[in-house]
Amino acid sequence: YACRAYLNQRTKKNDYGDMKPVIFFAVLEKKLFPNKKEYLSHHKVSDVYTGECDIKDLSFSFLELGKFHKKVDELETNVERWAYFFKNAPETEPQELERLRKSDGIIGEAYNALSQSAFTPEELMEYERYAMKENEIETRLSDAKKIGEAIGEEKGLAKGKAEGLIEGKKETALKMLKKNYDIADISELTGLPIEEVKSLSGG
16 A cells, blocks of 8 residues: 555656655554554565665554553653543543543544544534534624724724814914913914813913
């Protein structure tokens, strides 16, 4: 299978130098290499005389579940969690599943995908309807937040502009007061109330 996947890349437009490496990964329920202690092993093609690895684009990895016996409390690495998933997924208790979800979000997604694979057509349709509704709600909330931010920004700009205009009028009124303009004339020209112009003059 690995060789076929590798050679299938060879086309008229795709030369050997453009071909991507292929990693063969097998999950086995029983023991393939009984004399090997480790449950996960990696293999490459090498020269039987020199030991050199000349064919670097092909490698083979085997996960032997028959050698894996750890419990949820004993899992330490992501490799161990995946091995546990492959071996025990159908029998995993809800509390154990929750612990695995917290330790690795991808593991949680794998359990969700496994659960969906057992759905009836009706259950799968209902799940998809629920997911679509959830996405719709999230989109509406996001849109509402953006609209709210835009309105808030617009109001802030309008308020700032209005405050700036008032300050400008006050500044003009002060200059006119220094040149001894009549308070009534200042009020009429700047639009400021007479009482406010008086307060600017200290009167």
